[in-house]
Amino acid sequence: MTFKFKSLIAGSVMAAALSTAFSAVPASAEEITYVSGAVGKAVENFAALVKPWEEKTGNKVTLVPMPASTSDQFGQYRLWLAAGNSDIDLYQTDVIWAPQLADHFVDLSAAAKDLAPQHFPSIIQSQTVNGKLVALPIFTDAPALYYRKDLLEKYGKQPPKTWDELAATAKEIQDKEREAGAKDLWGFVWQGNAYEGLTCDALEWVKSFGGGQIVEPDGKISINNEKAAKALETAKSWVGTISPEGVLSYQEEEARGLWQSGNAVFMRNWPYAYTLGNGDDSKVKGKFDVTTLPVGGEGDTSAATLGGWNVAVSKYSKHQEAAISLAMYLAGPEAQKQRAIAESNLPTIISLYDDADIAKAQPIIPQWKNVFLNAVPRPSAPTLGKYNEVSSKFWSAVHDTLSGNGSAADNLAKLEADLTDLKGDQW
Amino acid sequence: MTMTGPNGAGRDEGLSLQQQRARSAVWFLAPMLVALFLVAAWPLGRTIWFSLTDTTLDNIYGGKFVGFSNYLRVRTLDSGAMLWRGTLVDPAWWNAVWNTVKFALISVILETVLGLLVALVLNAEFKGRGLVRAAILIPWAIPTIVSAKMWSWMLNDQFGIINNIMLNLGLIDHKIAWTASNDTAMIAVLIVDVWKTTPFMALLCLAGLQMVPRDIYEAARIDGIHPIKVFFRVTLPLIRPAVAVAVIFRMLDALRIFDLVYVLTPNSAATKTMSVISRENMIDFNKFAYGASQSTLLFAILAIFVALYIWLGKVDLTGETNR
Numbered sequence: 001m002t003f004k005f006k007s008l009i010a011g012s013v014m015a016a017a018l019s020t021a022f023s024a025v026p027a028s029a030e031e032i033t034y035v036s037g038a039v040g041k042a043v044e045n046f047a048a049l050v051k052p053w054e055e056k057t058g059n060k061v062t063l064v065p066m067p068a069s070t071s072d073q074f075g076q077y078r079l080w081l082a083a084g085n086s087d088i089d090l091y092q093t094d095v096i097w098a099p100q101l102a103d104h105f106v107d108l109s110a111a112a113k114d115l116a117p118q119h120f121p122s123i124i125q126s127q128t129v130n131g132k133l134v135a136l137p138i139f140t141d142a143p144a145l146y147y148r149k150d151l152l153e154k155y156g157k158q159p160p161k162t163w164d165e166l167a168a169t170a171k172e173i174q175d176k177e178r179e180a181g182a183k184d185l186w187g188f189v190w191q192g193n194a195y196e197g198l199t200c201d202a203l204e205w206v207k208s209f210g211g212g213q214i215v216e217p218d219g220k221i222s223i224n225n226e227k228a229a230k231a232l233e234t235a236k237s238w239v240g241t242i243s244p245e246g247v248l249s250y251q252e253e254e255a256r257g258l259w260q261s262g263n264a265v266f267m268r269n270w271p272y273a274y275t276l277g278n279g280d281d282s283k284v285k286g287k288f289d290v291t292t293l294p295v296g297g298e299g300d301t302s303a304a305t306l307g308g309w310n311v312a313v314s315k316y317s318k319h320q321e322a323a324i325s326l327a328m329y330l331a332g333p334e335a336q337k338q339r340a341i342a343e344s345n346l347p348t349i350i351s352l353y354d355d356a357d358i359a360k361a362q363p364i365i366p367q368w369k370n371v372f373l374n375a376v377p378r379p380s381a382p383t384l385g386k387y388n389e390v391s392s393k394f395w396s397a398v399h400d401t402l403s404g405n406g407s408a409a410d411n412l413a414k415l416e417a418d419l420t421d422l423k424g425d426q427w
Numbered sequence: 428m429t430m431t432g433p434n435g436a437g438r439d440e441g442l443s444l445q446q447q448r449a450r451s452a453v454w455f456l457a458p459m460l461v462a463l464f465l466v467a468a469w470p471l472g473r474t475i476w477f478s479l480t481d482t483t484l485d486n487i488y489g490g491k492f493v494g495f496s497n498y499l500r501v502r503t504l505d506s507g508a509m510l511w512r513g514t515l516v517d518p519a520w521w522n523a524v525w526n527t528v529k530f531a532l533i534s535v536i537l538e539t540v541l542g543l544l545v546a547l548v549l550n551a552e553f554k555g556r557g558l559v560r561a562a563i564l565i566p567w568a569i570p571t572i573v574s575a576k577m578w579s580w581m582l583n584d585q586f587g588i589i590n591n592i593m594l595n596l597g598l599i600d601h602k603i604a605w606t607a608s609n610d611t612a613m614i615a616v617l618i619v620d621v622w623k624t625t626p627f628m629a630l631l632c633l634a635g636l637q638m639v640p641r642d643i644y645e646a647a648r649i650d651g652i653h654p655i656k657v658f659f660r661v662t663l664p665l666i667r668p669a670v671a672v673a674v675i676f677r678m679l680d681a682l683r684i685f686d687l688v689y690v691l692t693p694n695s696a697a698t699k700t701m702s703v704i705s706r707e708n709m710i711d712f713n714k715f716a717y718g719a720s721q722s723t724l725l726f727a728i729l730a731i732f733v734a735l736y737i738w739l740g741k742v743d744l745t746g747e748t749n750r
Contacts, residue, residue, distance in 0.1 A: 075710045082484040100713065103485055184585070193607070194694035246584025249607030249692075258585055385485075389712045396696065403609055 029058045030322045036092035036309075037073050038065035039272070045342045053329040059322050070094045071196060074388075077101070081314070089317040090327060093135050095126055095308045096196075096380035100387060102129040106313040109133035111324050115332060119348045126377055127310055134312055136331035139345035141307030142372040143200070144290040146259065146267040146277070151177070159291045163205070163234055166266060166294050170242040173265050182263075187242030189255040190268040194399040197251055199378060199391045200305035201268060202398040205231040207303035207376050209296030214394055215379035215419070219427050223394070224416035231296060232401045232408035239402055248403055260284060268293065270307060274364050275344045290364070292371055306375035308348070340365055346372060383427045393418050471726065478720035483713050490716060497720035514720050522696060523704040524728065530613065530700065531681035534620045539674055541621065542628025547658075549629065550636045560633075567626040575690035578619045582606055582691075609697040616691055616698050620684070628673055635669025636662070671742040675733060682729050701725045 034050075036042060043065050050061045066073045077091055081104040093101065109116070112133060116124050123137045145166075147159050151173050160166035170187025177185045191197035207213055211228030215221055239245060247255075252269060259267040260276065262283035267273070278285050292302040311330050313323045329335055336347040341361040346368055352358060353369045380387040397415040401408045442450070478497055482490030499513040514520050549560055566574065581588050582605040590602045605615040639662060647657045685702035692698045699707075705725060709718030736742065 071711065075706075078484050078710055078713070082487050194696075244584060244602070244604070246602070246604035246607050249584070249604060254583070254585075261586075263585070385483075385713055389714075392694070392707075392711070395694070399694075400696075403607075405609065 029060060030319045032059055032061045032089045032319055032322055032326055033064060033087060034061055034090045034092070034311075034326070035064040035066060035077070035088050037068050037070065039068045041343045045339070048342070049335055049338055050326070050329075052334065053326055057322065057325060059319075059326075061326065064088065081316070084316045086314075086316045086318050088314055089319050089323040091312045091314060092138070093310045093312045095123075095137075095140075095306060095310065096378050096387060096391075098127045098134040098310070098312075099129050099380055099384045101312070102132060102134045104315050105134045106315055106317075106320060106324065107132045107134075108136055108313065108324065108327065111328060112136055112331070115328060118333070118350065119331075120350060122306070122375075122377070123308065123348050126306070126381065129381075135310035136312075136327050137308060137310045137348035138330050138336065139309055139339055140348045140372060140375075141270050141309075141346065142304040142368065142375040143204070143268055143270050143293065143307070144304065144368070144371045145293050146269060146273065146288055146290050148265050148284065148287055149289050150287045151265055159289075160266075160294050162297060163208070163294045164297075167234075167238060167242055170265050174242060184263045186244050186258065186264050188238060188266040188268075189243060189247060189250065189258050189264045191251055191255055192239070192243075192247040192399070192402060193249050193251050193254075194395050195251065196391060196395070198395040198398055200307070202232070202235070202395065203305050203376065203378060204268075204293055204303045205235050205296075208293065208300055209234075210300050213376055213379060215382050215390060215427075217379075217382055219382045219423075221416055221419045221423065223419070224412045226409075227296070229408040229412055232398060232412070234296075235398075236402050236404070236408070248399065271344060271346060271364070271368060275362075290367070290371075292374060302374050303376045304371050304374050306377045308346075386422060386427055389422060390419060393422070474719050474722050474726075477716055478723045480716050482716045482719070484710065484715050485713065487715070493716075497717050498724075514717065514724060519696075519699075519704060520701075520721060520724075523699050523701050526613070526698060527682055527684065527700040527702075530616065530620075530684060530698075531678060534617055534624070534681050535674060535677045537617070537621050538624050538628045538677060539670065541625045542673075543632050543670070545625060545629035546632035546636055547662075549633055563629060564626045566623050567630075569623075571623065571686040572690055574623055575619060575687050578615075578622075579606060579691050582615050606692050606695070609695065612692045612695045612697045616688055619691065620681075620687055623687075624677065624680075628677065631673035631676075632666065632670055635666035635673075638669070639665045668742075671740055675736060675742070678732060678736065679729060682732060683725065701728070 034046075036046075043063065046063045053059075054061060066076065074094070074097060077093075077097075078101070080088060081101060091105075109128075109132065115136070116133065119137055120140070123140060124133070127133060127135045127137065145159070152159065152169070155169075155173055155176065157169045157173070160169055166188065174185055174187040191201050203213060206223070206228045209227045209231035211225055211231050212222035214223045239247060244258075250258075252273075255264075255267055255269060256273050256276065258264050259269070259273070260282050274290065276282065277288060293304055295302050311327045313320060313327055317323050331348075333349050333352060336345075336349055336352055337355060337358060339345045340347050340352060340355075340358045344362045344365065346365060347353065347358070353366055359366050378387075379390060383390045393415060397411040400406055401411045405411075406414075477490065479492055479494060480490030481493050495513075497513060499511065499515045502510040502512065504510055545563060549556065549563070569577075580586075582590075584590060584602050584604040584607065587605070589605070590599070593599045594602065603611060605611050643661055643665075644657065647661060652660075683702050684700050685706070688698050688700050688703050689706075693703070701721065702725065705718045705721040707718070708714045708721060712718075
């Protein structure tokens with residue numbers, strides 16, 4: 001509540017300042033519709049976020065909130081776009097959707113030719129399909145390893161560098177704490193449900209063991225290798241020992257639930273859990289820190305799956321010019337800074353990581369730059385329209401392995417055969 | 428309803444009463460038939476048509492006719508090996524069919540037995556019967572999405588109340604990951620469905636029970652027949668038509684189960700049903716035509732099930748014999 005109030009005040013102050021600055025409002029006001037998943041503070045902050053743009057252009061923006069799950073959003077958007085729906089002007093799109101929905105969106109490369117170079121090139125690259133800039137990034141996401149400072153200090157441990165170290169530390173603390181009476185404590189929680197999130201988690205394991213990224217950027221299917229199998233066998237060994245068996249049904253919120261009630265030593269999760277973990281109702285407030293995810297062994301590099309959200313302009317919109325202008329505003333430095341301060345969303349504009357206001361309001365954001373720079377993209381670019389099926393087959397193979405349904409080597413061999421079949425002559 | 432007024436008689440001159448009735452019946456039925464055609468026959472026909480094309484959601488009107496290749500096609504590899512593809516040889520599809528049939532049979536049997544028991548209790552005379560009847564319907568009145576979400580929290584392995592209760596009662600010695608493990612996922616879905624749908628069965632059975640004339644029971648009591656024998660020889664035969672119709676409704680519902688699975692265990696191969704896999708192909712995988720072929724097969728399987736049930740069970744849907 002206090003937050004809402006603050007943002008209201010901030011919004012109205014900003015609005016007052018801006019209305020004096022842009023007193024000349026263009027005559028033709030347009031009604032723009034923006035659709036986005038309702039996650040965290042996104043909805044309550046939206047009015048304040050777009051206010052300056054509304055003042056400047058005289059247009060009005062309406063937010064259509066959608067469920068938080070990205071697959072639910074995707075299903076609805078695909079149906080709307082297939083039907084050529086003109087009610088929605090702008091879509092907030094997940095980083096992996098660009099190749100699958102490219103045909104339905106307007107090419108923004110001409111409009112953003114000055115803005116795009118300010119962003120991280122890898123993110124702009126992920127939103128470019130055959131030279132067409134499908135969507136503009138508005139914030140990015142990269143997971144990190146959350147760890148309990150207090151427990152690690154208590155047992156004289158350092159944050160783990162490798163997955164084996166993590167397992168050993170987690171096991172030791174879990175066992176000793178349980179003896180001391182904390183019966184519900186688990187070592188490590190992550191996202192093991194059979195869904196897109198498992199693709200993210202498993203891609204990190206495989207990549208950090210040097211096992212490639214499922215399908216390489218040139219389209220080659222690389223998943224069936226010894227290192228990938230070793231990564232999955234390692235993850236399997238956690239289930240039931242340092243992670244509860246129920247982790248195989250956890251998504252982000254279930255993992256955060258366990259973590260935030262103080263029942264986990266380590267957690268793999270996205271930045272949003274940081275602000276919430278430090279909230280007043282959190283049992284781990286002030287007791288935790290974040291670091292990069294561990295690696296497989298010597299010489300391997302840490303990998304974090306690239307997430308993040310973008311804004312795309314519908315081809316079927318009747319207000320394309322105004323919609324493009326709003327997209328440019330939302331992807332621009334002003335809106336990204338507001339979002340970073342109010343919602344702790346990671347900016348995609350490089351210079352904002354050195355911004356003093358952001359560093360003051362959200363000290364975690366400059367820290368996260370390192371996590372984000374290690375981010376590895378999911379193979380949505382090479383697999384084009386077939387990405388969802390590739391991801392589904394991958395997470396099924398991983399989930400089977402984790403739940404003891406076949407060995408990693410067998411499941412990956414089968415996965416390779418399935419993917420080869422799916423690929424056909426080309427993706 | 429026949430037109431016997433001066434105007435009607437003038438227009439319908441020369442028609443027998445029967446013909447006049449038939450003619451007005453056509454007009455009364457027409458709006459219904461048009462509505463049925465628009466909401467049932469047309470979408471069904473479109474789906475069947477889509478299943479014979481290569482339509483995708485990117486270009487919904489641009490699909491070309493490809494015959495039955497979504498169902499079954501063969502590709503000969505350079506090595507000479509034959510590669511069969513299509514829904515009919517898709518193991519994921521047959522796994523879904525098997526899941527659905529298993530789910531439908533077990534849930535409908537459990538719900539029928541439990542529903543009948545509940546109906547017998549509710550049919551008895553006791554104080555506050557109206558209140559109990561209303562209360563028992565609550566699970567049925569809650570939207571499935573809401574109850575599925577509610578149950579998914581109750582079945583949560585770490586802070587779910589089900590594990591908590593069972594642990595405290597000593598029924599289990601460790602927390603069970605109900606929806607995560609392949610062994611218990613189907614059980615979890617069945618528990619929730621039985622909880623939700625038993626009231627519906629109870630209601631339909633109760634309606635049947637209340638049609639049974641009281642004097643038959645009185646006669647049985649005077650003759651000193653054991654109540655269990657009365658149930659099997661008097662009650663059950665008399666309510667059989669009502670129960671049979673209820674079972675058909677439930678069977679149709681259970682075979683196209685979607686919402687519960689989608690919320691509770693969306694991607695578990697152990698519970699994926701025909702509707703879930705068809706939606707997944709149509710929307711998530713952008714294989715609209717392939718998903719349409721699965722929908723078409725789902726329709727065919729439903730039709731076969733119902734036809735078999737009516738035929739084998741000699742179910743009377745016309746109500747003629749009751750007259």
